Amino acid sequence: MLRAPLRSGAWVTLATLLAGGCVQSEPKPVSPGLPPSPWISRAIPEARGDVKDSPDGTKVAVRYKGWSTEDFGRFRTYAYDDPRPDIPLARPPMPPITGDPNKGRSLFLNRSLGPCTGCHLIQGEDVWPAGDVGPDLSTYGDRRLPAEYTFNLIHDPRTLFPQTLMPAWGAAGLLKPEEIAHIVAFLGTQKGPLPSEKDPERDPRTRAKPQGFGDNLDPTNNPAVLRAEGADDLWEKKGPAAKACADCHAGGALSAMKGVAARYPQYVAQYRRVMSIEDFLTVHAPETTGRPLPEESGDNLDLTMRIKMAANGMPVSLDLAKPEHRAALERGKASFYRKVGQRGHACADCHTAANGRGADKFLGGRLLANVENGLTRHFPTWRTSQADVWDMRKRMQWCMTPLGMNMLAADAVEYAELELYLASFDQGKPISVPGIRH
Amino acid sequence: MADIGLVRIRIPSSIKPGDVVKVRVLVIHPMEIVQRKDGKPVDKNYHFINRVVVSYLAKEIAQFETTQSISENPFFAFAFKATEPGPLRVTFLDTHGGKYEGTADIKFS
Numbered sequence: 001m002l003r004a005p006l007r008s009g010a011w012v013t014l015a016t017l018l019a020g021g022c023v024q025s026e027p028k029p030v031s032p033g034l035p036p037s038p039w040i041s042r043a044i045p046e047a048r049g050d051v052k053d054s055p056d057g058t059k060v061a062v063r064y065k066g067w068s069t070e071d072f073g074r075f076r077t078y079a080y081d082d083p084r085p086d087i088p089l090a091r092p093p094m095p096p097i098t099g100d101p102n103k104g105r106s107l108f109l110n111r112s113l114g115p116c117t118g119c120h121l122i123q124g125e126d127v128w129p130a131g132d133v134g135p136d137l138s139t140y141g142d143r144r145l146p147a148e149y150t151f152n153l154i155h156d157p158r159t160l161f162p163q164t165l166m167p168a169w170g171a172a173g174l175l176k177p178e179e180i181a182h183i184v185a186f187l188g189t190q191k192g193p194l195p196s197e198k199d200p201e202r203d204p205r206t207r208a209k210p211q212g213f214g215d216n217l218d219p220t221n222n223p224a225v226l227r228a229e230g231a232d233d234l235w236e237k238k239g240p241a242a243k244a245c246a247d248c249h250a251g252g253a254l255s256a257m258k259g260v261a262a263r264y265p266q267y268v269a270q271y272r273r274v275m276s277i278e279d280f281l282t283v284h285a286p287e288t289t290g291r292p293l294p295e296e297s298g299d300n301l302d303l304t305m306r307i308k309m310a311a312n313g314m315p316v317s318l319d320l321a322k323p324e325h326r327a328a329l330e331r332g333k334a335s336f337y338r339k340v341g342q343r344g345h346a347c348a349d350c351h352t353a354a355n356g357r358g359a360d361k362f363l364g365g366r367l368l369a370n371v372e373n374g375l376t377r378h379f380p381t382w383r384t385s386q387a388d389v390w391d392m393r394k395r396m397q398w399c400m401t402p403l404g405m406n407m408l409a410a411d412a413v414e415y416a417e418l419e420l421y422l423a424s425f426d427q428g429k430p431i432s433v434p435g436i437r438h
Numbered sequence: 439m440a441d442i443g444l445v446r447i448r449i450p451s452s453i454k455p456g457d458v459v460k461v462r463v464l465v466i467h468p469m470e471i472v473q474r475k476d477g478k479p480v481d482k483n484y485h486f487i488n489r490v491v492v493s494y495l496a497k498e499i500a501q502f503e504t505t506q507s508i509s510e511n512p513f514f515a516f517a518f519k520a521t522e523p524g525p526l527r528v529t530f531l532d533t534h535g536g537k538y539e540g541t542a543d544i545k546f547s
Contacts, residue, residue: 220448220462220513229441 039273041409042282043295047397048409061406064394072404075172075341078414080331087344090171091159094151095178099185107179108186114169116183118364121203122190129365132204133350133358134166141191150184151177165357167343172404174342204362213384216436217312224382224389224434227298228305235306239289245303248288253306261311262431265420267324274328274416277304278391282411295411301389305380308433316377316426325420332421335414336371342404347418351375366438374426376419378435385438392419441466445540447528452547453520462515463528465538469510489531490514494544495524520544 041048050062051071059071076084108116109127117127119134153160155170155177169175175183200206219225235253238244249256265276271283278295281303285293293300319325336347351371353359359370369375380391390398393415397407408414448462470485490502499518518526523545530538 218448218462219446220464220515226464226466226511 039413041411043410044297047296049407051406067401072342072406075404077340077405078335078408080414087168087172089159090156091152094148095181097178097181099181101186101189104182104186107183130204131362131364133361133363137187137190138194139190139192140187141189147184150187151180154180154183165349172342210367213436216432222382222434222436227302227389228309228434231302231306234299234303239291241290243289254310257307257310259311259314261308262314262317265416265423273413274420276416276419277307279411279416296394301380301391305434308431311431312433313430315428315430316423318423318427320424328417329421329424332417335418336421340405341400345403371422371425374429376423377426377429377431378433381435381437383437443536443538445528445538447540447542449542453544455546457520458517459520460517464513465530466511469508469512471506483533485532485534487530487532491529493527494518495522
């Protein structure tokens with residue numbers, strides 16, 4: 001790390017602190033009421049949201065293994081000091097070409113672009129899986145809308161519907177004007193009458209809702225349970241400072257930490273910010289045991305799960321009236337509704353149901369969860385599709401990566417306050433960790 | 439994993455006489471894999487479970503021979519016909535002489 005060019009002051013500070021054998025710094029509040037910024041990340045390198053210059057002059061985002069390394073630096077993030085404006089509205093003329101419906105159809109289905117079918121149903125048995133966040137377009141051609149109108153609608157729907165959930169495909173640079181012209185030509189071919197539906201699973205409105213993966217606390221069913229139990233060793237193991245968790249918190253993790261997780265995320269006065277269990281461990285473990293426990297490391301996740309298991313079955317009990325929490329909830333809510341990234345999506349677009357938003361509908365084959373039901377109380381959770389444990393932060397980082405936003409560090413204050421806002425919907429509902437999800 | 443040899447058995451919550459019951463058993467065990475040196479397997483007494491014995495009503499009903507190709511903390515699932523109430527015992531034997539047992543009480547409801 002030290003050989004890498006040090007460009008910003010924050011990096012120099014971090015390097016100096018690390019060289020001094022001390023990662024704890026004095027957090028500086030930017031203004032009264034706001035949490036310290038920037039928080040020096042104590043996450044593993046893949047989880048810090050770093051963007052590096054590559055030798056050919058392009059920027060490369062450092063992310064988890066297998067994730068895109070594309071830099072989305074042009075687009076707004078959740079950072080509280082992010083000055084980037086909305087993507088400018090655009091209404092260019094339609095290119096003077098004759099659209100090819102076949103090209104349009106393959107663009108419509110192309111998984112590396114939209115895919116448009118993630119939200120809209122069209123005709124054809126090969127359309128799988130289609131979602132129903134947006135209108136069914138199976139008979140769009142029957143509406144005889146002018147091509148120019150449809151072109152504008154795809155290029156930048158905000159020029160026609162300011163409250164739309166649809167990304168500005170053209171204005172954000174996701175589709176070229178010629179490609180949109182092909183899609184316009186294709187949509188003109190979508191005419192009734194519709195053939196009878198052979199497979200009820202094809203249409204998201206008649207598709208069966210996913211049933212889940214059984215008992216999440218059964219170790220024969222959820223591999224994360226054994227991982228969490230493995231953290232009992234870590235609890236007893238002395239760190240470089242010759243201290244173990246067990247030296248101060250006697251009686252094993254499950255009894256010493258009983259119910260603690262029900263109060264998190266919470267404002268921790270010592271660090272002047274809202275923290276989840278994961279965040280707290282990244283500073284508390286090195287301070288007491290001398291052992292680093294960086295965010296998103298396996299040990300941090302395992303210990304977090306074990307501490308949360310000590311609150312299993314207990315209701316989430318956040319102190320929502322605390323002044324620091326009220327301010328953080330306001331900021332978290334603002335993040336939840338903020339349009340970010342290349343696609344200009346907000347969390348609320350997919351995870352609330354009011355005003356025709358996406359919650360409880362299918363996005364492709366995935367049923368979008370509704371924030372009203374609480375999204376956080378089963379995290380960290382085993383993901384059957386990833387064969388790994390993910391905590392809330394990695395889930396947040398992943399959510400916006402395919403939507404074109406550079407992720408923040410996993411332990412960023414912005415994520416912590418967003419998580420607090422999400423957890424406020426879990427208030428009073430029983431904790432059940434580790435969860436198991438797709 | 440602190441508890442080597444800890445056996446956990448899961449059976450359905452409701453069983454009727456004559457039911458074919460699916461049993462899920464998990465055991466904590468390192469299941470040591472083959473080490474190689476210069477491309478050749480190292481010859482040593484590897485620590486892994488090589489035999490699993492299932493008994494029901496004190497009678498052996500199945501025996502499995504297992505190898506190192508099975509994962510750490512292995513999980514086995516099998517079915518048997520529950521005819522009478524009584525204990526179902528699963529015994530794991532490993533190459534270092536370890537013997538780990540778990541019992542589930544088959545009750546009808």
